[in-house]
Amino acid sequence: MKVAALEGAEDALDRSLQGDPAAFGDLVREHQSMVFSLALHFLRDGALAEEVAQEVFLDLYQNLASIESPAHLRFWLRKVTCHRSIDYGRRQRPHVSLDDVPEAIGPRAKDTSSDPLLAKTLRALVASLPRKARMVVVLRFQEELEYHEIAEVMEIPINSVKSCMQRSLTVLRQKLSRCAGDVRI
């Protein structure tokens, strides 16, 4: 099943490389949730996140020749989204509209046993982190990347990722302990 999906992704990439717009559309549809969510969780602004996602896919179209495999494509998209989101975050003050956006339809969206109020609080607390730390947290918990993968995507040393993560979790625990007493800290 996984092999078939991988072959399908390779096929879509090859056809996109040969200039097939429908195949490129498939690539966009396959990865749009990842790209959009990364930008959304970082910027906390749906319109801005959509703009970032569009820019990232346009950039992908321009640089399609440099993509070597589906894994490289995922890495490339995460990296470009990460840097673009940080750039947009520098320029604009965020305004909250994250909670109007629907959850993704997929295997990861099925487990919705969490408290929505707590999730909202956590997203707000994550948004209050410094830019680099925020992106580290988003990549870690949205994309479930390992530390070395985050370091590669963000182009920073792995020790910076580890220290960022530790500091962020400490800050989040402290802030959350004031807001929600029912979370094990």
Place this chain on the structure above:
Amino acid sequence: MKSLEDELRQALRRKEPPPDLAERVLARIGQRDQINPPATSRAMSRVPKTDPWSRLRSWFWRAGIRWALATAACCVLIAAIVVERQRAERARAEVAREQLEVALQLASGKLNRAFREVRRVERVESGAPAKTKANRRSERL
């Protein structure tokens, strides 16, 4: 009760983008292609990435360009060193020439003085009157 990490995973789940995002991206690509066709698609139609021979050829081509650039940089560096050395040598030669001219002028002056002194001493020893200005005038008359 969940750990903070689990709560973060729940809070930062992927969200679904607007349903027409892909269509809007494709529309923007279409608009952009009408104005300026992308180089990538043309390049890819010429060189398919899956062809190993093309990959090898493009690798050699890139390697060749790198070597050519490195060789050109080396040549420029060597030429700059040679030109700089020649300029320094010319400057040293100029300084040496000026010093030699000064030395020759000094030596010439001293030799003239010595020669005049020798002539005067010879005249004194032979009993001839010293050639004063008045004597020279009377000889001419």
